[in-house]
Structure formats: structure tokens, C-alpha cells
Amino acid sequence: MTEFFIGVVASLSATVLVALVVKWGWPTFQNNCLYKGVKAAGEWDIVEVRNGKNITAGRITLQQVGSNIAGSSIRSKTRDGKKSERKFSYKGTIFGNQVTLMFEDHKGVGFDTGTYVFTVQNDHKTMIGMATFHGKSENKIVSESRTLKKVLS
Numbered sequence: 001m002t003e004f005f006i007g008v009v010a011s012l013s014a015t016v017l018v019a020l021v022v023k024w025g026w027p028t029f030q031n032n033c034l035y036k037g038v039k040a041a042g043e044w045d046i047v048e049v050r051n052g053k054n055i056t057a058g059r060i061t062l063q064q065v066g067s068n069i070a071g072s073s074i075r076s077k078t079r080d081g082k083k084s085e086r087k088f089s090y091k092g093t094i095f096g097n098q099v100t101l102m103f104e105d106h107k108g109v110g111f112d113t114g115t116y117v118f119t120v121q122n123d124h125k126t127m128i129g130m131a132t133f134h135g136k137s138e139n140k141i142v143s144e145s146r147t148l149k150k151v152l153s
Helices: 002-033
Strands: 042-050 053-065 068-077 083-095 098-105 113-120 126-135 140-150
Touching (some): 053 083, 068 098, 098 126, 113 140
Antiparallel strands (some): 042 053, 042 140, 068 083, 083 098, 098 113, 113 126, 126 140
């Protein structure tokens, strides 16, 4: 009878171990160690087109582990061109040559949130895409083009 219970416990333990490896261990290893996709880590200038001119509105710093990406930014100019010191945090993923980031203002949860979706260009020094967020002054969802340019270090 004791052997039967030892067999049941061993079977359950093996099932849990296999489930952990399949659901968590192997995907984590694959993402962290075997990722061969686009590298987007580093500092990037946030460039916007305002009145027909390219304006650097801030800087974003990104860290990357496999296809997962996170970071923070400081916006030095508002959309109307006034000086600003707004800080944002980012979290997202990379799929192929597309970088998708969700952002949130450091002032608080839900205060100012939105998304960036970028396509990494062939030079790996430029990302072109769109920022989508709730425009307070417009009181509606706004989508504007953004360009990220790699800061040479």
C-alpha cells in the first residue's frame, strides 16, 4: 500500500514538473537565450512633426530581454510646443520588426496612458510609427505619427 502512495506522489510530482517546464521554463529560456530578432535597447530621441518641422520632444530609454521590452522617457515639450518635464514608463513586446509599447504617466495609474506602435527600419537607427492616446484638449482618441531616432553613444 505504501508503494502505491509513493507512486501516486511521484506521478503528481512529475506532472507538476513537466507542466512548469512546458508552461514557464522552456518559453522563458527560448525568449531570453534563443531570441534572434530586432534589438531595440538603448536611448532614442522622440521626434514629432509640428507645423511642418521635425521637433525632438523627448528621449526614451529602452531595456530589452528577448522579445520583452520596457523603459522610461522624459518628454521635454508638450504637443503645443511648451516646455515640459513629464515622465512616462513603457512596457511591451517585439514581434518581427514591430515594437509595441504601452505607456503610462508617472503621475498615477490611468492618468495618461496610450500606445506606441513602431516599425524598425532597415538601418536599425530609426523607428517609424504612431502614438495613440486620449487627447485631453480634444476630448477624444488621438493618433499621431512619431519617429524614434537612435542616440549614438
